Amino acid sequence: MKLHGIFLPHEKGTENSETIAVPLPSKVKISMSQSMGAPCDPLVKKGDRVLVGQKIGDSDKFMSAPVHSSVSGTVTAVSDMLLANGRTCKAVEIETDGEQEVSPDVKPPVVTDKESLCKAVRESGCVGLGGAGFPTHIKLNYNEAKGHVDSLVINGAECEPYITSDYRTMIEDADAVIDGIRIVKDTLKIEKCYIGIEDNKPEAIKILQKKAAEYNDIAVVKLKSSYPQGAEKVLAFNTTGRMIAEGQLPSDQGIIVMNVSTAAFISSYIKTGMPLVTRRLTIDGDIVKTPCNVSAPIGTPYSELLKFAEANMEFAHKIISGGPMMGMCVYDVETPLCKTNNAILAFKKSLDDGKKGKLKVNAQQTNCIKCGRCIAACPLGLMPQRFEKAFDRKDKETLLRLKINLCMNCGACSYVCPAKRDLAEKNQLAKQFAMQK
Structure with missing residues (x-):
């Protein structure tokens, strides 16, 4: 048995770039939603002094993980934050004091079983x-x-x-x-x-x-x-x-x-005993003068990280959190770094410069020609073209029969589609629709 897939240009230009610690930002904004699970409730309030590694958010929900401060400093606000998926959550804003004093709670745990x-x-x-x-x-x-x-x-x-x-x-x-x-x-x-x-x-x-x-x-x-x-x-x-x-x-x-x-x-x-308060990530893209791998405190604004990598933001058209296939577009360069960010990519209006093997974005969509490339590319042998049609007619029974819930949103179908259909996007909308009662 063979699982399908596609071959992409690797573009691993930073593979030999040793990780660099970025300068401590003057402020951080730490989201209370840092995982696939439930958001945390803030444990601090405006005016509180916090230390590195101090727990500042937690939840009693089963699917959740606590959030810790990545810096020492003073809480300046506990505000609402708009996430890329359209939802909102609380965020703790901290003005750093430059001391990076570690919390006394940071101690190696005892693990026996x-x-x-x-x-x-x-x-x-x-x-x-x-x-x-x-x-x-x-x-x-x-x-x-x-x-x-x-x-x-x-x-x-x-x-x-x-x-x-x-x-x-x-x-x-x-x-x-x-x-x-x-x-x-x-x-x-x-x-x-x-x-x-x-x-x-x-x-x-x-x-x-x-x-x-x-x-x-x-x-x-x-x-x-x-x-x-x-x-x-x-x-x-x-x-x-x-x-x-x-x-x-x-x-x-x-x-x-x-x-x-x-x-x-x-x-x-x-x-x-130091909790997850920093993140190693890649910064790259065709407007980034110095592509690099960095280690940064959770909550660092993307603008600071892009500045560190000498990105020419005058030409910025698309900023992606994550990879070009499964990452999410960033609506605001002040978006703060979170635990799940493994890359920030910044691009000009189009990557299609006519060179063979280059990733293409912003292509014109046309009608499906029923070529079957999306099915051949799907690693699980699903039928994205049929998902699209079933979703458009709101046919939940067909979506479930075709196993829409197996789709992992890898984007391979959209990548190979000569008609540039938004198949991956439709797949996710179809999954949400199929799960509705």
Whole structure:
């Protein structure tokens, strides 16, 4: 069996750019919505002094992870913030004092078993750092009654163009990656770990193979450089041979899937007790003079990060949080950095300069010619063209029969469509429509 995909220009121009810490911003704005789960409630108010690593937001909802201050300083406001998905949440605005005084609450946790590991990971504020932002403690606290988890799959594919932040984690923090794997694997008594890395990252493969050679239960799996190789279902199948069916979690197939940067963070947190308050990300694009990988405090305005990379904002037309395939367009350059941001890409009006292999945007949409390329490109063999028609006529029964809920919004269908139909966009609207009661 073969899972389909597409081949994209890699555009990994920052792969050799060592991570640089950006200067401390004068202010940060920390969103209370930093994960796929429920937003947190602010724990501080205007006028409070906060310290680095101090918990400033939490929730008693099941699907949630706490939020911590990335700076020391004074809370200047607790305001409403408009998110890219149109929803609003609270945000804590902090004026930094330049001291970066660490909270006394920052202490290495004691981890002895599954319960204490899950508790520690929750307290760290850790969410999936591959972009989805699923709270990590929930992933680790799988239901053992449904079956034993025997395989840990580490996502080092980083298949989207431009982004190299995970790659730099594998190059710069390989020991932390392996240590994080061992913590999770040994504590949860998982027998085998597979580190999936695309074959366009030979140096990362070499380094982690050397580190993993010390253990007989960690294997580095070289994957074909195709998109979306890093998608959870695709990665799980291509490393373990197991298919995660509709409605299933990876744990239902005996698998936990974790991003390589998440594994490295867990190692750091267990050693230091410092929660997730900084983010490594790539800054790139055709208006960015100095493409780079940086480490920045959560809440840093995008404008500061783009300025650091010498982006010529006079020509800015499209700013993307994440990759060009699955990232979201940013409506305001003052948008603050959050935990799930692995890249900021800034582009001119069009990327179509006539050169072969360049990513194209802003193309004119025409009628579907029924060529079937979208079906051939879909990694799960879905039918985007039929999704579009069913959604347009509001046919929920057909959408569910065609398994619209399996769509992962990878965008491969839109990319290959010669008519430039907004298939990926329609797919997501169709999923929301199909889930309505």
